[in-house]
Amino acid sequence: MxxxxxxxxxxxxxxxxxxxxxxxxxxxxxxxxxxxxxxxxxxxxxxxxxxxxxxxxxxxxxxxxxxxxxxxxxxxxxxxxxxxxxxxxxxxxxxxxxxxxxxxxxxxxxxxxxxxxxxxxxxxxxxxxxxxxxxxxxxxxxxxxxxxxxxxxxxxxxxxxxxxxxxxxxxxxxxxxxxxxxxxxxxxxxxxxxxxxxxxxxxxxxxxxxxxxxxxxxDLIAHCTACEYAANVEKAESGRNLPQCVVADITEVKTPNVSSAEDVSAFLSVDIALLVKTLIYRAVGGERDGEVVAACVRGDDQLQEIKLAHAIGADSVEMATDAEIEAIGGVTGFVGPKGLGCKVLMDQSLTGALGLVAGANRRDTHLTGMDVERDLDAVEFCDLRETRAGDKCKRCDGTMELSRGIEVGHVFELxxxxxxxxxxxxxxxxxxxxxxxxxxxxxxxxxxxxxxxEQCNDDAGIAWPADLAPFQVSLVTMGKSDEVNEASEMIYRQLQDSGIDVLWDDRNERPGVKFKDAELIGLPLQIVIGDRGLADGVAEIGLRKGERKSVPLADTVSEAASMLQAAMGAAG
Missing domain, CATH: 3.30.930.10 (Bira Bifunctional Protein; Domain 2)
Incomplete structure (x- = not known):
């Protein structure tokens, strides 16, 4: 072209x-x-x-x-x-x-x-x-x-x-x-x-x-450093090291205007992992459509809403309103699992936990010394938390890491x-x-x-793999003489006859403009035909942003084919 x-x-x-x-x-x-x-x-x-x-x-x-x-x-x-x-x-x-x-x-x-x-x-x-x-x-x-x-x-x-x-x-x-x-x-x-x-x-x-x-x-994906386990955070399972807990009586304590997990942890001088975040949701779709449920995770964990939706058989979940929270006996900002008039689900990391701090369902009040088995009735345990970097892999003794990903494919057993x-x-x-x-x-x-x-770019533009680029070769003519144009057209035809996608930059533009456009568009191989090289019977050839070398004009096409084949082999 x-x-x-x-x-x-x-x-x-x-x-x-x-x-x-x-x-x-x-x-x-x-x-x-x-x-x-x-x-x-x-x-x-x-x-x-x-x-x-x-x-x-x-x-x-x-x-x-x-x-x-x-x-x-x-x-x-x-x-x-x-x-x-x-x-x-x-x-x-x-x-x-x-x-x-x-x-x-x-x-x-x-x-x-x-x-x-x-x-x-x-x-x-x-x-x-x-x-x-x-x-x-x-x-x-x-x-x-x-x-x-x-x-x-x-x-x-x-x-x-x-x-x-x-x-x-x-x-x-x-x-x-x-x-x-x-x-x-x-x-x-x-x-x-x-x-x-x-x-x-x-x-x-x-x-x-x-x-x-x-x-x-x-998308955020979690993967183990020691085995092949990897999962989207919407599904990933992991373990974590938990703080030492001690048996204590459950006690009400005043926490005026202190409601977030971080603030409660600081106010009471307790490890944030001993706090219980109780989040109230409404089910959307499924058999529990419209029902309000409570979901509990540790204070330093994040709830994964998709896990919660699956746990209750809903299509999705939405945060409950203040009125809905009040209807089940809760107080916004001070909600806890004890005494709620709704289904309570707890993350499995809270199984058998004791010495916990949770909202007391009374304004400006929390409970300390909570023992899950002793103080709570009819609680359902399941995986609700979102995996974090540094968690333990559940498949081996490895550590979980998090990476960003672009989802490009999905396979299902329907x-x-x-x-x-x-x-x-x-x-x-x-x-x-x-x-x-x-x-x-x-x-x-x-x-x-x-x-x-996203993976194939640099400061100059796109760097397409050789077999995906719109054209594999950028043929750049430098000079306006008939000899340069004739030599360029000859190489252009030979490249086409060899089945190589070539873009011949025959524009009346400065060389710098031509090279910048070739690199921006991402063409992997450049061939330069200029007056100086032509006088010596050579063309310059080189990979994008790489060093160019001089080759005899008669060998230009075969050299280009060889370099492209090597580039495609390296990519594969």
Whole structure:
């Protein structure tokens, strides 16, 4: 491609509304442009990168035995009513009516549509297992779209759905997809980590997220320094060293205007780990919908709300109002577990604890010397706390660390969560009707573009891996003589004939501008044809921001191919 004909509007300064590196650089380098909140155009260079990422995903999915199809973005609402997700999914599901008054939605995911398709075609267990996937645009009406492609409303996703006659077959395919994802992200040159994860609104049983490690990541993942255990903090389990406790009588003490755990700890001169934080929540969805519950963790721990929601079988939880707290016998700021008129859940680290300090459910008053077994009735213990750096791993004797990650993939064992209500049935080997069991496997293709940039950048711009760059070679013409232009065109044609993606910067610009644009866009290899070198029969060649060397003009293309092959081999 000739640069003079390429639509690549680069910017010299960071856009004011861009917060993270990938958003800044993808805008500056002319890969994307904002249409509206969370919606972007992919310009020619951006689309070239996107297609190369898709090609890696497609090759590995095909290799794993999956079959590609394409489903519509517009989905009839009756399918979502049938699965029970129409209201449960919430406001992220964009709904609309056509001219006939028929309600539909823009698909954020395709479990309902794929189940509808398979339910109409599946007859026998002999057709199973099957794995069907697509690479397609989706829409989620995010309340706060941000960070460019990392959290947009419209995005490109690879989603796959497998159907099985039994759980053993599903487990085997789950491992197949897990291994496939590891190959995909390795081929893309990413530093990534698979972690155990919550299943979220998709539902199902076992699930893993794949995170690209980056400080800009929105997700916090916990991982052991000594073993392979890793999990999203929404699910991670860990242990901790606890302070020595002593038996004491439970006693009321005055704590005027002192309510936070830190302030109570200082006021009473006790270890903050001996305090009990009692948080009052209202269940949203599930059998306990609307019910108020109390959740207790140690004073220096944070409650993980998703763990609480799972513990009570709710879709989510919301903080209770002052009126709701008062209705169960509590006092805002001084709530404690003793005497509350609601279900009380305690983090398992409080099992058998004594010598604790908790709110007395009276203003300006706390209880000291609390013994969980002696002083509390009908308490349920479960994992409620959020893992912290330095905690003990529950799988080994290692220590837990925390890292930031960008979620780029997620695999689920769905079971019959969708197949049963959507009536995905087949005749089993005994001739009886049975419900298929399902797996679901997603990759954020457009988010991957941003994640790669988060890991592959420097002060000059993007540094694409050689096999993902929009063009592998930046051919820079320095000089205006006919001889330089003719030599440049000859090398340009030879590179194209060799199957190398080349961008020939034939613009009438200063060399500094050409080199800055090449580095901003992230092209991995530079070839420079200039009057001085041409007089000696050589071209200059070098990796982006690396040292350039002189090679005979006749060897330029073969040297470029060799250097690119080495670069791709190093990345892999």
């Amino acid at each position: 000739r640069y003079s004909r390429l639509f690549v509007p680069t910017l010299r300064d960071d856009p004011a509304d861009a917060e993270v590196v990938s958003h800044k650089l993808l805008l500056r380098a002319g890969f994307i442009r904002r249409v509206t909140s969370g919606v972007y155009d992919y310009l020619p260079t951006g689309l070239r990168v996107l297609r190369k990422i898709e090609a890696v995903v497609r090759e590995e999915m095909d290799r794993a035995g999956a079959q590609e199809l394409l489903m519509p973005m517009v989905q009839p609402s009756e399918l979502w009513e049938k699965s029970g997700r129409m209201e449960k999914y919430g406001p992220e599901l964009l709904r609309f009516k056509d001219r006939h008054g028929h309600e539909s939605c823009l698909g954020p995911t395709h479990e309902e549509v794929i189940c509808d398709l398979v339910s109409r075609e599946l007859r026998s267990y002999k057709q199973l297992p099957m794995n069907l996937y697509q690479i397609q645009g989706k829409f989620r009406d995010e309340i706060r779209p941000r960070f460019g492609l990392m959290r947009g409303r419209e995005f490109v996703m690879k989603d796959a759905y497998s159907f099985h006659a039994d759980g053993a077959s599903l487990t085997a395919e789950y491992k197949n997809m897990f291994d496939t994802y590891c190959r995909i992200f390795t081929r893309l040159g990413l530093k990534f980590r698979p972690v155990e994860a919550d299943t979220g609104s998709i539902g199902g049983n076992n699930s893993h997220e794949f995170h690209v490690l980056a400080e800009s990541g929105e 079971g019959t969560r969708y197949a049963e209500p959507m009536e995905v049935m087949f005749q089993d080997h005994n001739g009886k009707r049975a419900v298929a069991t399902m797996g679901c496997y997603g990759i954020g293709v457009s988010r991957l573009m941003a994640a790669i940039v």
